[in-house]
Amino acid sequence: MRFHVILLVAAVALGNSAVGEQQSLDSCAIQVKRSVQHEFQHVVAIGWNTSKGIEYGCGGSLITPKFVLTVAHCAADGDANVPTVVKLGLKEQGRTDDSSLSQVLNIKSFRTHPQFRFSKKYYDIALIELEREVELNDAICTACLWLEDTTPEEAMRAIGFVSPGFSPNFDPILRNVTLKEISGKECGEILPLSGRTLPDGLVKEQFCAGSDDQDTCEGDSGSPLQVKRAGINGDMIPLIVGLVSFGTPCIEGSVGVYTRVSSYKDWIEELVQLLHSANRENGPKLKLNLHQTYQHIESDFFGMNPTLTRINVVPPYYYRT
Secondary structure: OOOOEEOOOOOOOOOOOOHHHOOOOOOOOOOOOOOOOOOOOOEEEEEEEEOOEEEEEEEEEEEEOOEEEEOHHHHOOOOOOOOOEEEEOOEEOOOOOOHHHOEEEEEEEEEEOOOOOOOOOOOOOEEEEEOOOOOOEOOEOOOEEEOOOOOOOOOEEEEEEOOOOOOEOOOOEEEEEEEEEEOHHHHHHHOOOOOOOOOOOOOOOEEEEEOOOOOOOOOOOOOEEEEEEEOOOOOEEEEEEEEEEEEOOOOOOOEEEEEEHHHHHHHHHHHHHHHHHHHOOOOOOOOOOOOOOOOOOOOOHHHOOHHHOOOOOOOOOEEOO
16 A cells, blocks of 8 residues: 655744745655654643633644644634633653643634534534744654545554543643544444434545544544654654544444544645745745645634534534533
């Protein structure tokens, strides 16, 4: 099997460093030495500022020092409040990590896919632009994207949180589970399809995954499902295959539906390029081979009536927030 992957440069938004050499998402390489101790340096927690403190309720993946990849339904909680911060350098279950390496950054903008609607479960993907670039360190590094139209043949690892769900001032601790793709037919038998939220059934931009005794759970929405491949310098690089979207209630034998990241390569590439260029009008440009002009930069939920942005949870489908 031909593995056509992209190694998204850690230096994509690092001013003069390596940017001039970047040609497209298909021709890049990790520039930062990855830590052995911190296995999931790219995983972030997305939080909401509340009167009780920061409540973390979604996950995501750092794909450049300025951008986080997550799902669109994390653009608002059940009360239509928008997320405000991202925490990086998270602790991992069973390890004593140096919390001084963690960072909390404000969210500058949350860009949902222009065709996403809260009333449906399609186009569930988004990009978060951070207020400033992350300071990469031993606990924080970027991930890459899997670009094959099909999922990897081997098992994949889903990254989530030890204590799922919203909890004031909860310090997110990472856990991981091993999952394999489930056929659409088998998935449909476990997860009956709703004509209201999934009128076209599961589409090619989605896939199912699960195992007999492990699954992602509530609070894991937006977190990555990934594999690893050796990079050009010998380091094992995480490649994001899918994003936690929704699934059956989190019990033994449950299944999850994931947004297929490779289906949105062009959208990710164009939006990162557009926002990067807008922020660097007088500086070096990020050179990417764009296939078309991005026309929908403002077509996100921010222009909608807040009453329309509520996440309606209808069994048996649960957004994993």
